[in-house]
Amino acid sequence: MNFGAVDWVLTVAYLVASVALGIWAKRYVENLAGYMVAGRRVKVSLGVATFVATELGTVTYVYYGELGYLAGFSGFIIGILAMIAYTLVGRTGFVIEGLRRFRVMTIPEFYELRYSRNVRLLGGIILFLGGVLNMGIFLKFDGIFLSEVMGFGPGAIAIIMTVMILIVVSYTILGGMFSIVITDFMQFVVLSFGMLVATIAVLVRVDLASMSAVVATTLGQTGVDPLANPRFGWTFVLWIFVASAAAAALWQPGTSKALASESPEVAKKVFFWTGLTFAGRAMIPMFWGVAALAFFGPGLSSAAAMPRLLGAVVPTGFLGLLVAGMLAASMSTYSAYLLAWSSVLARDVIACSRPKDFQESTTVAVTRVVAGVIGAFLLIFGLWYQIPDTAFQYLYLTGAMYTSGALGVVAAGMYWRKANIVGAYSSLVMGAIAPAGFLILEKSRDALPAWLTFVTDVNIAGILSFILAGLGMIVGSLISQRTSPPKPLTLPVQP
Amino acid sequence: MTTGALLWFILFGMAALLFFTIAFVVTIRGAGDLRHLIGSSETQEKDA
Numbered sequence: 001m002n003f004g005a006v007d008w009v010l011t012v013a014y015l016v017a018s019v020a021l022g023i024w025a026k027r028y029v030e031n032l033a034g035y036m037v038a039g040r041r042v043k044v045s046l047g048v049a050t051f052v053a054t055e056l057g058t059v060t061y062v063y064y065g066e067l068g069y070l071a072g073f074s075g076f077i078i079g080i081l082a083m084i085a086y087t088l089v090g091r092t093g094f095v096i097e098g099l100r101r102f103r104v105m106t107i108p109e110f111y112e113l114r115y116s117r118n119v120r121l122l123g124g125i126i127l128f129l130g131g132v133l134n135m136g137i138f139l140k141f142d143g144i145f146l147s148e149v150m151g152f153g154p155g156a157i158a159i160i161m162t163v164m165i166l167i168v169v170s171y172t173i174l175g176g177m178f179s180i181v182i183t184d185f186m187q188f189v190v191l192s193f194g195m196l197v198a199t200i201a202v203l204v205r206v207d208l209a210s211m212s213a214v215v216a217t218t219l220g221q222t223g224v225d226p227l228a229n230p231r232f233g234w235t236f237v238l239w240i241f242v243a244s245a246a247a248a249a250l251w252q253p254g255t256s257k258a259l260a261s262e263s264p265e266v267a268k269k270v271f272f273w274t275g276l277t278f279a280g281r282a283m284i285p286m287f288w289g290v291a292a293l294a295f296f297g298p299g300l301s302s303a304a305a306m307p308r309l310l311g312a313v314v315p316t317g318f319l320g321l322l323v324a325g326m327l328a329a330s331m332s333t334y335s336a337y338l339l340a341w342s343s344v345l346a347r348d349v350i351a352c353s354r355p356k357d358f359q360e361s362t363t364v365a366v367t368r369v370v371a372g373v374i375g376a377f378l379l380i381f382g383l384w385y386q387i388p389d390t391a392f393q394y395l396y397l398t399g400a401m402y403t404s405g406a407l408g409v410v411a412a413g414m415y416w417r418k419a420n421i422v423g424a425y426s427s428l429v430m431g432a433i434a435p436a437g438f439l440i441l442e443k444s445r446d447a448l449p450a451w452l453t454f455v456t457d458v459n460i461a462g463i464l465s466f467i468l469a470g471l472g473m474i475v476g477s478l479i480s481q482r483t484s485p486p487k488p489l490t491l492p493v494q495p
Numbered sequence: 496m497t498t499g500a501l502l503w504f505i506l507f508g509m510a511a512l513l514f515f516t517i518a519f520v521v522t523i524r525g526a527g528d529l530r531h532l533i534g535s536s537e538t539q540e541k542d543a
């Protein structure tokens with residue numbers, strides 16, 4: 001165990017600075033737009049920093065590190081697919097440009113503009129459920145990572161989880177998006193430096209030749225060819241590419257960076273430059289995972305191997321920087337996700353269930369209460385839930401519960417005049433069926449009839465959700481044009 | 496070293512270089528953007 005007194009000082013100093021900065025930012029929250037989208041005044045570089053920080057949590061390192069340990073270099077394809085998907089969305093402005101022009105604060109708000117208030121309500125419920133389930137495993141993985149790196153072992157996981165969620169909930173509740181943007185910037189700098197330190201330490205202690213050799217002997221061709229690897233294959237490649245493009249455009253925590261941007265043009269640049277970092281975002285932790293395979297050999301717990309490697313190779317002093325970097329990564333992710341899901345529940349579910357919207361101050365108050373409740377739920381869920389398959393696929397599948405339907409509803413609503421309410425309902429419901437089916441049936445795989453076992457293949461369930469959602473929108477809209485004529489977008493477009 | 500591994504190492508090197516270069520530029524320029532965000536918020540606060 002290399003975690004010494006200097007590392008403790010660095011870690012505690014970082015935590016205190018984060019909380020102080022987050023709470024200080026509360027003074028800039030002047031209204032609802034200030035709380036939820038930082039007054040729409042975020043420029044390109046700050047937008048990129050906050051976007052990367054949001055999309056890079058400790059959970060990201062753990063699930064990518066796990067894939068590197070289990071699948072060798074084959075998983076690197078995910079980084080390339082994500083980079084292409086995000087830069088394409090940034091270059092074309094697909095969906096994000098339109099959402100920013102309509103000045104919405106949450107994605108389901110667009111459903112009401114284009115379809116109806118009830119579509120917004122259903123979309124809000126699915127987005128909230130998918131989002132919170134998706135976030136449910138973050139805390140547990142962070143607890144595993146930090147307890148391994150710091151040398152405490154599994155006994156400390158629950159304590160680490162509790163401390164982290166308390167800190168993040170406190171400043172997110174108070175300062176909203178302003179706190180997030182300001183703390184994200186500091187967290188981005190710290191996490192980037194932490195990643196650099198870890199990568200150099202791994203390269204110093206584990207040579208490339210031994211990594212190549214262990215992948216060849218342990219995994220053979222499946223360790224370098226993603227199409228030959230049974231974990232991946234063509235269905236996986238196709239699903240991850242479509243899911244990445246959908247998540248780039250429609251995953252509330254990420255899309256909120258476009259909604260907080262100074263203009264639609266700035267939003268596009270933020271997505272393009274952030275997209276370019278996405279290959280490294282995936283490949284760097286996977287590289288650490290492959291190094292863990294070379295360092296320890298196979299047979300360790302796949303989630304704990306990479307953190308244990310970092311705990312062993314990063315020297316005292318730098319380990320504190322690494323832990324601060326990982327804490328930074330997690331806190332920036334939690335805060336953005338907490339705000340995103342609490343905003344959706346407050347504005348798109350609770351407020352939409354009433355005949356009239358809340359006043360701005362009430363919306364902020366309800367959002368704060370909901371953020372606290374989600375924090376408590378995450379702690380309980382993280383301690384209790386056993387994650388199926390690998391974490392990576394769990395995250396993409398719970399995300400697909402919402403993004404598949406949303407892709408149909410928002411993209412068709414923006415670019416297809418015939419999209420109507422029936423198509424929107426069909427798309428949202430059918431998009432959620434396959435992922436929900438997987439999550440429910442996966443544990444009863446052996447009891448299923450043979451013809452239904454395909455649902456328990458995570459890659460098939462993932463790609464199926466997008467196909468069903470697309471079909472739901474097209475067929476639903478076309479068969480009901482007379483009974484439910486499409487509603488045109490009438491809100492005046494503002495810069 | 497196998498050819499497949501070598502190819503992935505080259506791609507990894509390019510991806511890591513791109514990540515850390517963008518991180519460096521964003522760190523420098525983002526500090527200016529942050530000052531602008533805080534400055535414009537303080538101006539609005541005074542106007543109000």
